[in-house]
Amino acid sequence: MIPIITAFEQSPDRGRGLARDMRVRWALEEVGQPYEVRLVSFAEMKEPAHRALHPFGQIPTYEEADLVLFESGAIIFHIADRHAGLLPDDADARVRAITWMFAALNTVEPPIVEREQAPYVERDKPWYEERLPILDDRIRARLDDLSRRLGDADWLDDAFSAGDLLMVLVLRRLEGTGIMEDYPNLAGYVARGEARPAYQRAFAAQLTVFTGG
Numbered sequence: 001m002i003p004i005i006t007a008f009e010q011s012p013d014r015g016r017g018l019a020r021d022m023r024v025r026w027a028l029e030e031v032g033q034p035y036e037v038r039l040v041s042f043a044e045m046k047e048p049a050h051r052a053l054h055p056f057g058q059i060p061t062y063e064e065a066d067l068v069l070f071e072s073g074a075i076i077f078h079i080a081d082r083h084a085g086l087l088p089d090d091a092d093a094r095v096r097a098i099t100w101m102f103a104a105l106n107t108v109e110p111p112i113v114e115r116e117q118a119p120y121v122e123r124d125k126p127w128y129e130e131r132l133p134i135l136d137d138r139i140r141a142r143l144d145d146l147s148r149r150l151g152d153a154d155w156l157d158d159a160f161s162a163g164d165l166l167m168v169l170v171l172r173r174l175e176g177t178g179i180m181e182d183y184p185n186l187a188g189y190v191a192r193g194e195a196r197p198a199y200q201r202a203f204a205a206q207l208t209v210f211t212g213g
């Protein structure tokens with residue numbers, strides 16, 4: 001059964017790996033599972049047919065026979081749970097890797113997304129200029145701790161896992177802010193993730209939607 005995922009027909013980043021279907025594509029590539037992609041427009045995402053798959057009218061979704069999933073974290077967990085390669089076999093190591101999945105999505109990503117959205121939703125507000133450094137500091141507080149924990153290790157808990165996959169993509173969202181430059185070990189960590197052949201295939205597939213060929 002070939003799973004079908006949904007992705008943006010149009011994306012602000014023109015397919016450079018920032019939209020969350022990249023997480024699902026990368027996970028599927030890591031485990032060697034072929035997949036199909038259904039592209040949806042912004043209007044289609046809000047229509048009942050898509051909302052039946054995703055109650056919040058977003059991408060990505062994941063369909064596999066009668067199973068329909070939304071939320072990139074849940075989709076990655078499902079893929080990692082059903083295939084070898086993204087979660088360790090050892091029970092304790094497995095739940096530690098799952099903990100890093102939650103840490104990426106619940107602890108590190110929220111301040112990054114808040115900073116990312118501020119220019120869109122608050123630029124014309126009187127507090128905007130004062131708020132930006134506060135948002136940057138919240139991100140730095142998380143990166144200070146993450147950087148300390150990673151140290152000079154390649155991955156967060158021994159072998160590469162779904163936790164690293166999510167953390168690398170969350171950190172990539174800082175591209176262009178100048179913040180990552182202050183954390184050379186985290187920048188190296190992201191580069192290691194991006195160098196993985198599965199990442200490269202996933203990135204190329206998403207980019208092809210926008211560049212053709």
Ligand code: GTB
Nearest residue numbers: 011012013014018019020057058059060071072073
């Ligand atoms: N918690 C959900 C998950 O993890 O799956 C969040 C899903 C989500 O935010 N989806 C976004 C979406 O559908 C696309 S990924 N937005 C449309 C809407 O809500 O109406 C967010 C995203 C998109 C594009 C860029 N980019 O181009 O830079 C970055 C991030």
